[in-house]
Amino acid sequence: MSYSITLVTLDGNKIQFNCEPSQTVQDAAENAGFFPPAICKMGSCGSCLAVCDTGDYELKNYSEGLLPSETEESKAVLLCRTYPQSDLMIHAPYNSDRIQNHQKTPRDATIIEIKVLAERTMSLVLQLSEDEEQGLGFDFEAGQFVELEREDLNLKRAYSIANTANWEGRLEFLIRLQDQGKFSQFLKDQAAVGQALKVHGPSGTFGLQGQSLNPRCFIAGGTGLAPFLSILRRMAEWGEDHPTQLFLGVNNEAEIFCHQELKDLQQSLSKLEVTICVWKPSDKWEWFRGTPADALGVYLKQTDVLPDIYLCGPPRLVEITTEMVLEQGINAENIYCERFG
Amino acid sequence: MFCYQCDQTTRSENGDGCSTEKGVCGKDATTSDLQDLLVYAIKGIAQYGKRARDLGKTDKKADEFILYGLFTTLTNVNFNAHRFVELIHEAIEIRERVKTLYETVATEQGQAIEVLKGSASFIPASSQDDLLIQAQWGAILRGQDIVGDDIIGLRAMMIYGLKGTAAYAYHAFVLGYEDDVIYAGIEKALDFLSTDPTDADALLTGNMDIGTVNLKVMELLDAANTGNFGVQEPAQARITPIKGKAILISGHDLKDLHELLEQTKDKGINIYTHGEMLPAHAYPILRSYSHLVGNYGGAWQNQNKEFADFPGPILMTSNCLIEPTAAYKQRIFTAGPVGWQGVRHLENHDFSPLIKIASAMLGFKTDEAEKTVTVGFGRHAVLGVADKVIDAVKSGAIKHFFLIGGCDGAAPGRNYYTELAEKTPDDSIILTLGCGKYRFHEQDFGNIGGIPRLLDIGQCNDTYSAIQIASALADAFECEVNELPLSFMISWFEQKAVAVLLTLLSLGIRGIHLGPSIPAFITPSVLAILVDKFDLKANGDPAEDLAAALKKAA
Numbered sequence: 001m002s003y004s005i006t007l008v009t010l011d012g013n014k015i016q017f018n019c020e021p022s023q024t025v026q027d028a029a030e031n032a033g034f035f036p037p038a039i040c041k042m043g044s045c046g047s048c049l050a051v052c053d054t055g056d057y058e059l060k061n062y063s064e065g066l067l068p069s070e071t072e073e074s075k076a077v078l079l080c081r082t083y084p085q086s087d088l089m090i091h092a093p094y095n096s097d098r099i100q101n102h103q104k105t106p107r108d109a110t111i112i113e114i115k116v117l118a119e120r121t122m123s124l125v126l127q128l129s130e131d132e133e134q135g136l137g138f139d140f141e142a143g144q145f146v147e148l149e150r151e152d153l154n155l156k157r158a159y160s161i162a163n164t165a166n167w168e169g170r171l172e173f174l175i176r177l178q179d180q181g182k183f184s185q186f187l188k189d190q191a192a193v194g195q196a197l198k199v200h201g202p203s204g205t206f207g208l209q210g211q212s213l214n215p216r217c218f219i220a221g222g223t224g225l226a227p228f229l230s231i232l233r234r235m236a237e238w239g240e241d242h243p244t245q246l247f248l249g250v251n252n253e254a255e256i257f258c259h260q261e262l263k264d265l266q267q268s269l270s271k272l273e274v275t276i277c278v279w280k281p282s283d284k285w286e287w288f289r290g291t292p293a294d295a296l297g298v299y300l301k302q303t304d305v306l307p308d309i310y311l312c313g314p315p316r317l318v319e320i321t322t323e324m325v326l327e328q329g330i331n332a333e334n335i336y337c338e339r340f341g
Numbered sequence: 342m343f344c345y346q347c348d349q350t351t352r353s354e355n356g357d358g359c360s361t362e363k364g365v366c367g368k369d370a371t372t373s374d375l376q377d378l379l380v381y382a383i384k385g386i387a388q389y390g391k392r393a394r395d396l397g398k399t400d401k402k403a404d405e406f407i408l409y410g411l412f413t414t415l416t417n418v419n420f421n422a423h424r425f426v427e428l429i430h431e432a433i434e435i436r437e438r439v440k441t442l443y444e445t446v447a448t449e450q451g452q453a454i455e456v457l458k459g460s461a462s463f464i465p466a467s468s469q470d471d472l473l474i475q476a477q478w479g480a481i482l483r484g485q486d487i488v489g490d491d492i493i494g495l496r497a498m499m500i501y502g503l504k505g506t507a508a509y510a511y512h513a514f515v516l517g518y519e520d521d522v523i524y525a526g527i528e529k530a531l532d533f534l535s536t537d538p539t540d541a542d543a544l545l546t547g548n549m550d551i552g553t554v555n556l557k558v559m560e561l562l563d564a565a566n567t568g569n570f571g572v573q574e575p576a577q578a579r580i581t582p583i584k585g586k587a588i589l590i591s592g593h594d595l596k597d598l599h600e601l602l603e604q605t606k607d608k609g610i611n612i613y614t615h616g617e618m619l620p621a622h623a624y625p626i627l628r629s630y631s632h633l634v635g636n637y638g639g640a641w642q643n644q645n646k647e648f649a650d651f652p653g654p655i656l657m658t659s660n661c662l663i664e665p666t667a668a669y670k671q672r673i674f675t676a677g678p679v680g681w682q683g684v685r686h687l688e689n690h691d692f693s694p695l696i697k698i699a700s701a702m703l704g705f706k707t708d709e710a711e712k713t714v715t716v717g718f719g720r721h722a723v724l725g726v727a728d729k730v731i732d733a734v735k736s737g738a739i740k741h742f743f744l745i746g747g748c749d750g751a752a753p754g755r756n757y758y759t760e761l762a763e764k765t766p767d768d769s770i771i772l773t774l775g776c777g778k779y780r781f782h783e784q785d786f787g788n789i790g791g792i793p794r795l796l797d798i799g800q801c802n803d804t805y806s807a808i809q810i811a812s813a814l815a816d817a818f819e820c821e822v823n824e825l826p827l828s829f830m831i832s833w834f835e836q837k838a839v840a841v842l843l844t845l846l847s848l849g850i851r852g853i854h855l856g857p858s859i860p861a862f863i864t865p866s867v868l869a870i871l872v873d874k875f876d877l878k879a880n881g882d883p884a885e886d887l888a889a890a891l892k893k894a895a
Contacts (some may be wrong), residue, residue: 011664012363097667133652135702139671141683165671167701210682211369211422213469238685242423305468 003084005029007036007050012210013096017083025057026080035070035100037205038091039147039158040104041080046339047204055088057317096206097141106149107131107138109171118250118257120177122157122187126197128169136169138199142230143207143338146171147200151184156226157183160226160312160338161202164234171199174258178221206312206338207231214308215243215333217299219292219321221313222250225258228312236268238248243271245294245299245307249317251279275299293321300328312338342373343482345861346501347416347835348750351555357861366416367664371469374476375425376414378465380500381479382432383410385460387531393443394525396450403439404524406432407531408514409474411507412678416835417641417659418660421680426472429465436461460501460535488539490864495544496534497862502551503530508660509802511678515596516565523561526554531615555840561807563720566595570624573719573799578622579635580783581712583611586704588695589637589651590659591615591644593800595627596681597676598716600690601656602630610699613637615647616661617776623717636714640749640776648673652705656687660835661776672698677722714782718772718796720806724813729792730770731817736780738789739770741891742814742827744807745781746774748796748834749843754857755780758832760883762786762795766891770794772810775801777832804841808848822850828890829853833860846875854890856880 002018005025009015019028026038026048038048043062052075059067062081092099113125126148130136131295140146142164148155163172177184193200206227207214218228225248235242250256262274277288277295288295292313300306309325311318325335344350345358349365363369367480368376386403393399410428413419421588440461447454460479466472477483481500485493510523529644533547588610590598598621602612613636614621619636621627638647641661648655650669658676665673665684675686687694723730733739737813745762755777762781771786771794778797786794798806815822831853833842839860843854854874859868859879871877881884 011369012361097665097670100667108364132703137698137701139667141670167698186888208683211371213371213422213426213472238683239688240423 004087005084005097006087006089007034007092009092009094009096011095013196015096015099019088021084022119023083024080025077025082025084025088025090025169033101035174036079037098037203038080039203043078045082046078049261050077050079050090050092050331051075052077052082052088052090056085057088058083058085067264072237075091086092092205098205104201106200109197109199111191111193111195114187114193117174119252119254119305120179121255122175124173124175124187124191126171126173126199128171128199130169135167136166137167138171138202140165140202141207142234143227144202144204145206145227146202148173148183149198149200151198153186155183155186155201157181158203158340160204160206160230162226162291164230164237167188174223174229204338206310206336209308209336212308212334215303217296217309218244218306219296219309219311219313219317220246220248221281221292221317222255224317224338224340225314226312228310229261232265232269232272237263241269241271244269244273245296246272246274247295247299248274249277249279249292249313253278253281253285269303291317291320293317293324296321297324297328300325300330306330306334309335311335313340315339342368342370343480344368344373344542345481345497346504348497348748348858349752350835351863352858352861353439355795359472368420368782369422371473372420372422372425373431374473374480377479378472378476379425379429379432379479380414380434381460382429382463383407383466384531384535385457385463386432386436387528388457388461388535389436389439389443391525391528391532393439393446394453394528396443396452397444398446399440399521399524400435400439400442402521402756403435406435407524407527408507408511408660409678411504412511412659413680415504415508415660415837417662418678418861419680420662420664421682423682424680429472431498431689433463434467454591463884465842473883484537485736488609491541491866492539494539494864494867495548496538496756498843498860498867499530499534499544499547499551501836501839501862502548502555502843503527503840506551506555506558508837508861509555509840510563512593512659513558513562513565515594515677516562516569518561518565518568520557523554523558526550526557530554539842548843549847551840552843552845553712555844556805556808556847557761558567559802559844561842562802563805566624567721569594570599570626572625572721573623573717574622574625575715575717576623577713578614578619578716579632579711579713580635580637581635581709582705583634583708586610586699587651587653589613589614589615589648589653589655589697590618590658591655592645592661592679593617593802594658594677595621595624596870597656597658597690599627601692601695602627602633604690604692605632605696605699606630608696608700610653610696611704613651614834615644615655616641617800618658619714620797620803622717623719623799624835633727639779642749642751653702654695656692656695659882660837672702684799695847712783714797715793715795716799719799719803720809720813723772723796723798723810726792727817730814733790733792734814734818737768739792740771740826741766743769743830744772744827745830746772746804746807747777747801747832748838749776749779749832750834750857752857755832757856757880757883758830761830761887764884764887766866767794770796772796772798772807774798774803774807775832775838801841804844808844822848830886830890831855832857848876849875851876852878854878854886
């Protein structure tokens with residue numbers, strides 16, 4: 001027997017499909033031709049997080065950090081680990097346009113630029129090859145990510161896109177070099193202009209909640225700036241000059257990057273304010289000393305209108321900031337997060 | 342939110358209207374409430390505008406804003422909440438300017454200055470939450486508990502008719518045509534509505550007055566279209582694609598199409614029309630561009646599939662936008678009053694982003710076998726063969742005329758129009774207009790003595806042509822239009838159609854069949870009045886309606 005699954009997206013649209021009790025909701029959706037955002041499909045990344053408010057289900061084999069026991073009451077589920085035991089009504093925290101209706105074929109790309117931007121931070125630019133259907137086009141929403149793959153080295157890693165959708169086939173990334181990261185090692189030691197990569201996606205639900213009229217606060221930890229750069233560039237290109245605060249956190253001055261890009265964006269976006277937060281600055285640092293969460297806390301104390309909060313950065317930054325803004329009276333539904341490891 | 346301005350509004354035993362977080366059209370509650378508030382703010386401009394005009398002073402920019410602002414609130418035009426916040430604030434700036442104009446001229450002329458309240462003194466709040474609380478002042482149902490559904494419905498019909506009228510007037514405006522009589526009529530109606538009228542007779546008269554203004558507007562738009570692009574001529578419009586790079590343009594705005602054709606000249610990009618843009622192929626100046634190669638797809642409600650399949654960028658120029666899917670959201674653009682959050686809006690006819698995308702995309706890979714439809718039977722073409730038509734009527738070769746036209750939509754009941762057209766007898770002529778024609782326009786209806794049985798008059802605003810044709814026939818036969826063997830089978834969807842309906846009623850045309858359903862804002866009591874005064878009919882069984890129509894007019 002199979003159960004009927006109804007997935008309701010943030011914009012009120014519904015998709016329906018059947019799911020066997022032995023099948024995950026994610027798999028069943030994909031079998032039915034819908035591709036809700038999901039990366040690892042192993043219960044580890046949290047990209048398929050949703051809320052199942054009607055029906056019985058079992059959650060198997062997932063990272064407990066993603067669904068701590070206190071979230072049980074909230075009925076949070078990971079679609080890739082949810083096995084139905086009755087018909088289910090599931091609410092997804094993204095709009096229907098984030099659900100693809102076909103599996104996208106990976107695109108071929110070539111590295112056309114790779115450079116060190118700051119301490120432990122690199123910029124990578126890819127040129128896509130022409131696709132039979134889309135030409136050089138590559139559709140994505142600002143805030144989404146792709147997975148970059150080097151098949152021969154068995155390397156695959158997800159990175160947010162830092163530029164906006166375009167028809168020249170250009171994709172820009174900001175990459176944090178992790179000590180133990182295999183892709184980081186590859187970029188540092190082997191990658192060179194002219195080398196080929198595969199691009200999977202786009203995926204992800206992170207992005208602007210465009211219809212909200214609240215001011216926007218973007219909190220970026222390091223290269224968590226990438227999706228915000230994409231969003232801000234799109235706002236500039238689209239002429240959407242909305243009150244926006246950007247808090248960019250780095251460990252020390254040597255890690256500061258994209259300063260000039262942000263200044264340029266402020267030329268187009270008159271209501272954009274940028275605060276660079278240095279956690280362990282030298283004595284010479286004259287600007288904000290502390291984490292972006294600290295800077296956001298200062299801002300929230302002096303503002304009358306509560307903003308929407310967008311977070312992208314290491315899990316710890318996301319957790320601390322979320323706790324802090326909830327304490328400040330911001331509703332959970334006005335907080336949007338993207339975590340990276 | 343509460344909205345029942347279009348045909349697809351939620352219908353239920355507990356009352357009709359969209360009142361949840363999102364309307365059937367895809368408009369969310371915030372946007373809907375802000376649209377109501379914008380209309381409220383625009384009433385404030387009109388209150389002062391009317392008084393200044395009465396004293397001989399006008400503000401052209403304010404007149405333009407009233408048209409544009411009302412147009413943005415039509416069904417399937419603008420879904421961008423941010424845009425409405427901007428427009429509300431802009432409306433207040435303009436109102437203050439017009440207020441100063443009025444007070445200055447009143448002082449100069451020694452007149453007492455009226456102190457106006459309500460929308461005339463509305464100050465928008467700065468926060469989202471407060472603004473949405475204020476939106477109740479502009480809510481369609483405001484005062485329902487006191488005045489009842491009939492008065493609310495009559496007010497709503499007026500405001501919706503005004504929206505349609507303003508939209509048509511804006512189309513004419515962008516083509517360089519305007520008329521103070523129209524601005525005065527719109528301001529007068531808005532000023533009347535700002536008093537929250539409760540007299541049903543006065544509201545009915547107000548509705549008929551809007552119909553009269555809209556007739557003037559459609560006449561002006563007819564002049565604007567023919568003045569800019571020549572007189573519509575019968576022509577074949579290709580409806581199958583040809584190999585090559587492509588741009589699709591939809592909506593009603595022929596000026597946008599003209600600009601696009603100019604900017605894409607000699608660039609190796611083919612331009613396709615969509616939806617209500619189809620009649621463009623009948624205008625000589627537009628047709629003279631060889632890269633205007635055809636029409637792609639059907640009526641607006643199919644756009645999710647058609648736009649996704651179209652291998653190039655898309656420009657939506659006026660009403661009829663529905664929520665773009667991920668498949669084409671990055672390559673659809675809006676212009677003029679249209680908007681969707683996250684969809685790129687193009688200003689000042691700069692279509693270079695479209696050209697860039699069209700060049701990057703591969704376009705249609707092959708030629709499809711050629712198929713065409715005939716367009717271009719506007720009033721000039723039909724009246725050009727008036728003698729033949731009159732002779733055919735006199736000889737009995739033509740026994741009846743049907744005007745089957747208006748909007749199309751997704752409702753299953755709209756098959757009525759296909760069935761109706763198919764069942765019309767061979768000795769009848771079908772005049773059609775609007776996107777309702779997509780239900781049957783590819784069929785071969787044959788001809789009567791060389792006159793095609795299906796005559797496509799054009800866009801919905803070309804109802805003006807239909808009225809002219811009907812008047813000419815009435816003159817030729819020395820009778821009233823109501824005495825002609827002519828049946829109006831009108832399909833409505835949104836507020837332009839409300840304006841057209843009010844125009845037809847204001848002309849005293851009786852026996853109009855209105856479908857696929859009676860508007861939710863026309864209450865049973867108001868419908869009874871319209872039936873009594875105008876013999877307005879709801880759709881029934883197509884065959885029975887057809888038989889009744891033929892019998893009555895015979």
